[in-house]
Amino acid sequence: MEATVNRVEIKGFLGRDAEEKNFESGRTLITFSVATSESYKNTKGEWVDNTTWHNISLWKNGKDDNYDFLKKGTLVAVTGKLNTRKYTDKEGKDRYITEIVAQKVDQVVYEA
Helix, strand or coil: CCCCCCCEEEEEEECCCCEEEECCCCCEEEEEEEEEEEEEECCCCCEEEEEEEEEEEEEECCCCCCCCCCCCCCEEEEEEEEEEEEEECCCCCEEEEEEEEEEEEEECCCCC
C-alpha cells in the first residue's frame, strides 16, 4: 500500500483581517482568507490574471502564539492540510466547505 500525503503550501495576501473565536475549552480558532494569483496568455494572446481565494483555519496552540500580523494585505506563507467539511443549511440542503487547516503561518517580508 502506498503512503498518502495531504499537504498544502501557499503564499498569498490576506483578503481581510483575521477573526478569532474563543471556545469554552480555552482553545482559539483563527480564520482568514488568502488570495493567490497566476497570470497566463489566453488563445488571443492577451494576459489574463486568475485569482483564487483560500479559506484558512488555524487553531492557536498557546497563549504565547502571536498572530497580530494577520491583517488585510499582509503577505503570508501557509503550510497545512486540505479539509472538506459538510453541514446542513437553514433550508435543509447539504453544503460543503473546503479550507486549509493551517499548521504553520508566517509573515513574509518583501521589498516592494
